[in-house]
Amino acid sequence: MSDVKKIATRDSYGNALVELGKEHEDLVVLDADLAGSTKTGVFRKAFPERHLNIGIAEANMVGIAAGLAACGKVPFISSFAMFVAGRAFEQVRNGVGYPHLNVKIGATHAGISVGEDGATHQCLEDMALMRQIPGMVVINPADDVEARAAVKAAYEHVGPVYLRFGRLAVPVYNNPETYHFEIGKGVVIKEGTDVTIFATGLCVKEAMEAEALLAADGISAEIINIHTIKPIDRELVVKSALKTGKVVTVEEHSIIGGLGSAVAEVLSEEAPTKLLRIGVRDVFGESGPALELIHKYELDAEGIQKQVKAFLKNN
Amino acid sequence: MTNLELQKTANEIRKSIVTAVHSAKSGHPGGSLSAADIFTFLYFEEMNVDPANPKMENRDRFVLSKGHTAPGLYSTLAEKGFFPKEDLKTLRHTGSYLQGHPDMKGIPGIDMSSGSLGQGISAAVGMAAAGKLDNKDYRVYTLLGDGELQEGQVWEAAMWAGYRKLDNLVVIVDNNNLQIDGPIDTVCSPYPIDKKFEAFNFHVINIDGNNFDDIRAAFAEARATKGMPTAIIAKTVKGKGVSFMENEAEWHGKGPNDEEYAIAMEDLKKAGEALCQM
Numbered sequence: 001m002s003d004v005k006k007i008a009t010r011d012s013y014g015n016a017l018v019e020l021g022k023e024h025e026d027l028v029v030l031d032a033d034l035a036g037s038t039k040t041g042v043f044r045k046a047f048p049e050r051h052l053n054i055g056i057a058e059a060n061m062v063g064i065a066a067g068l069a070a071c072g073k074v075p076f077i078s079s080f081a082m083f084v085a086g087r088a089f090e091q092v093r094n095g096v097g098y099p100h101l102n103v104k105i106g107a108t109h110a111g112i113s114v115g116e117d118g119a120t121h122q123c124l125e126d127m128a129l130m131r132q133i134p135g136m137v138v139i140n141p142a143d144d145v146e147a148r149a150a151v152k153a154a155y156e157h158v159g160p161v162y163l164r165f166g167r168l169a170v171p172v173y174n175n176p177e178t179y180h181f182e183i184g185k186g187v188v189i190k191e192g193t194d195v196t197i198f199a200t201g202l203c204v205k206e207a208m209e210a211e212a213l214l215a216a217d218g219i220s221a222e223i224i225n226i227h228t229i230k231p232i233d234r235e236l237v238v239k240s241a242l243k244t245g246k247v248v249t250v251e252e253h254s255i256i257g258g259l260g261s262a263v264a265e266v267l268s269e270e271a272p273t274k275l276l277r278i279g280v281r282d283v284f285g286e287s288g289p290a291l292e293l294i295h296k297y298e299l300d301a302e303g304i305q306k307q308v309k310a311f312l313k314n315n
Numbered sequence: 316m317t318n319l320e321l322q323k324t325a326n327e328i329r330k331s332i333v334t335a336v337h338s339a340k341s342g343h344p345g346g347s348l349s350a351a352d353i354f355t356f357l358y359f360e361e362m363n364v365d366p367a368n369p370k371m372e373n374r375d376r377f378v379l380s381k382g383h384t385a386p387g388l389y390s391t392l393a394e395k396g397f398f399p400k401e402d403l404k405t406l407r408h409t410g411s412y413l414q415g416h417p418d419m420k421g422i423p424g425i426d427m428s429s430g431s432l433g434q435g436i437s438a439a440v441g442m443a444a445a446g447k448l449d450n451k452d453y454r455v456y457t458l459l460g461d462g463e464l465q466e467g468q469v470w471e472a473a474m475w476a477g478y479r480k481l482d483n484l485v486v487i488v489d490n491n492n493l494q495i496d497g498p499i500d501t502v503c504s505p506y507p508i509d510k511k512f513e514a515f516n517f518h519v520i521n522i523d524g525n526n527f528d529d530i531r532a533a534f535a536e537a538r539a540t541k542g543m544p545t546a547i548i549a550k551t552v553k554g555k556g557v558s559f560m561e562n563e564a565e566w567h568g569k570g571p572n573d574e575e576y577a578i579a580m581e582d583l584k585k586a587g588e589a590l591c592q593m
Contacts, residue, residue: 028448052444055478060471067378068440070419073448075441091434091468097502099428100421128411 001163005144006169009202010108012084012147013165014039017076017106018046019148020155030065030077032058037167038078038108058083062091062103069101074155080114081107081164085126092304096160097133104154105130110140110250110295112280113168113202115290122285128257130162131230137183138229140164140259141249145174146227149181157183166252168290170202186233191224196313197304198237200226200259203278206218206294208232209301214308221308234270234283241273245312246315248308249274254298255279276311278304316359318527324353324394326587329556331390331403333579336570338388339407342415345566347387348459349524349551351493354391355529357456366396369423373453376442378427380435380469381460381489383568384417389413389422397424401474433466435459437488440476443484443544454538460485462494464505470515476544477516484544485537486517489524491553493564512546524549558582 021027021043028050035041035053044051058079065075073222077084084107096103107126114122130138137157141147147165154161189204189212199207204225211221220239226233241247242315247267249260260277267273280297294300298307316324327352336342358364362375386406390461393400405411412421414588416430426442428440429435439457447455463469476484488508496502505511509519518540522529530549537545553567571579 048450054475055471057468057471057475059434059468060440060475063434063437063468064441064475065442065445067438068445069441070438071376071442071445071449073445091437092429094431095427095438113592257589268564 003169006171007144008167008169009141009147009165010039011165012144013106013108013151013163014042016148017043020152021047021050024074024155026074028052028068028073028075030054030061030075031060032056032079032083034079038106054169058088059091062088063095065103066095066099066101069103074102074104076104076106078106078108079226079300080121081110081123081126082121084128085162086123089129093133097136100135100159102158103160106165107162108165109167111166111201112285112293113166113252114209115167116287117282118287119284124254124280124285125257126164127229127253127259128261131257131262135159136230137161138281139183139227140201140229141227142201142225143170143174144172144278144288145179146181149179153181153183160194164201166202168202171205173205173208183204184228184231184233186236187225187227189225190223192220193244194220195248195308196222196224196240196244197248197250197308198224198226198259198263199250200229203226203252203254203299206299206301206304207250210304212306213301213305217309219309219312226259229259229262232266234266237263237266238271241267241271245273246312247273248278248311250278250299250304253279274315276307278307319590321355321359321527323587323590324359325352326556326583327392328355328390328592330406330583331393331400332386333557333571333576333583335386335390335403335406338404340568340570341407342382342386343568344570345493345553345560346381346489346491348555348557348560349553350384350387350458350489351555352525352527352530353458353487353489353549356386356527356534358391358395361534362405362451362456366424368371369397373436373451375453376426376439376455378439378442378456378457379417379429379437380439381432381463382430382435385415385417394426397590402417415527429433432460432463433468436469439484440472440481443476443481444479446483448480454483454485456485456487458489459488461488461492461499461505462506464488464504464508465503473512473517479575480542481544482541486544486546488546488548489551490548491551493553493562493567494562497564508548516543517546519546519548521548522550524551544546555588556583
């Protein structure tokens with residue numbers, strides 16, 4: 001097996017902004033003293049006059065972005081998910097969502113894969129919060145190729161977009177030559193017949209590996225990447241659920257309010273199906289190396305395999 | 316406009332304010348009336364705006380950070396011709412475009428949605444930053460309440476505006492000294508307001524915000540100030556122009572009943588007649 005290249009999606013964010021910045025003069029990037037961590041430092045270096053460091057003041061950063069957008073700029077605001085979706089939730093809701101301004105939120109360090117910093121910095125609620133805001137698009141890309149495509153799509157979309165990125169370097173599995181990204185369209189990675197696994201973010205690669213483990217157990221799993229949490233691909237969710245009759249969701253997020261909830265909402269309304277939500281089960285995270293935490297919280301291939309098998313046995 | 320013409324216009328705007336909140340049976344007359352003279356000067360003298368072209372690219376921008384005083388802003392916009400004055404009677408009614416707090420999507424002349432305190436000033440700072448980035452010469456104005464200064468975000472925004480030397484930005488504080496729970500210095504005093512803005516690298520001007528000589532001089536001084544934003548601390552009377560509302564915290568956020576409305580309109584009618592004698 002050849003070595004798989006690993007890139008953190010936060011790096012993809014910074015690199016994509018530099019590429020977009022070359023083409024689009026109206027693109028500006030805002031940071032709250034974390035340009036080194038959100039990886040927008042590369043944009044600051046390339047376009048210093050279009051990088052605004054607001055200081056450690058996320059609420060103000062969101063408001064400044066609203067004002068910039070109202071004057072024709074396309075601001076990408078960057079911070080940790082905890083501080084932009086969490087701390088500045090109301091500013092995003094009232095200052096960006098309500099007036100439907102063309103502000104893009106690049107939220108890095110989402111989920112428990114933040115690692116050693118621990119619970120205060122591991123945002124497990126951001127997709128639930130952002131999904132609540134009318135008109136907000138919520139995207140959680142799985143690898144470098146998808147993340148860069150998502151940043152480009154976010155720029156082209158007129159209206160607010162929440163982009164969720166991770167700190168941890170994750171395997172690049174999509175082919176940049178052939179990969180096509182469309183907001184709101186799920187990606188069928190592997191067809192199967194016994195169970196559908198809808199995964200998002202870094203859990204997509206884990207679900208792909210779980211599929212191989214499950215196959216060895218004689219279970220045929222359909223693997224679907226839901227990169228857009230809102231608007232969710234209702235058609236694909238229903239179609240696959242009707243086909244397999246068993247649904248599992250996997251996300252590096254609380255099981256309350258994220259992908260699992262979004263899928264549950266669609267299925268309850270359109271195709272009631274037995275559902276298992278894999279994610280962080282209503283607890284705060286903790287300190288530890290990212291990969292160890294992903295294993296401990298059973299979000300890796302092995303954890304997914306174990307939980308899917310138990311789910312299928314009991315249902 | 317002469318000061319007398321401005322006073323007459325402000326008096327008409329005050330009539331619209333009480334009419335709108337009477338029709339709504341709710342809303343915020345106190346802080347709308349205290350700021351009516353500032354609204355009047357901004358839209359009839361200071362700002363480059365065109366009611367026929369409310370989205371004019373190089374217009375001056377206004378953000379009502381104290382968004383609850385929408386009746387004051389709406390009445391001014393209607394007086395200026397952005398939309399019909401009759402529509403003010405639909406304020407806060409179901410289906411009306413005149414929402415309880417400013418809504419930039421549906422109301423001609425509103426440059427930014429606002430209402431959650433402390434946030435409008437950040438948006439105004441962003442607009443001023445956009446003007447600097449684009450080398451445009453439009454100016455940005457934002458009106459804050461004095462109670463609003465208790466919101467920490469105000470100072471985040473002020474710190475950045477001062478640091479970035481946004482001299483195309485004017486922050487006006489409507490210092491009527493009253494908030495919902497009473498005098499601001501009995502709730503959580505923001506005084507000294509001028510010293511605070513000075514410390515955040517603003518040029519600060521203290522004025523009587525219900526006096527057009529003072530208002531005119533302050534905005535001229537702000538325009539002449541380079542290299543730093545300006546804060547105008549405008550001492551005003553809450554409920555100004557309506558006898559029973561003046562300096563009464565209870566008139567922060569309620570509409571007058573029919574009897575009170577009649578008294579208010581009579582007060583303003585007399586004030587208007589007195590101005591015509593001048």
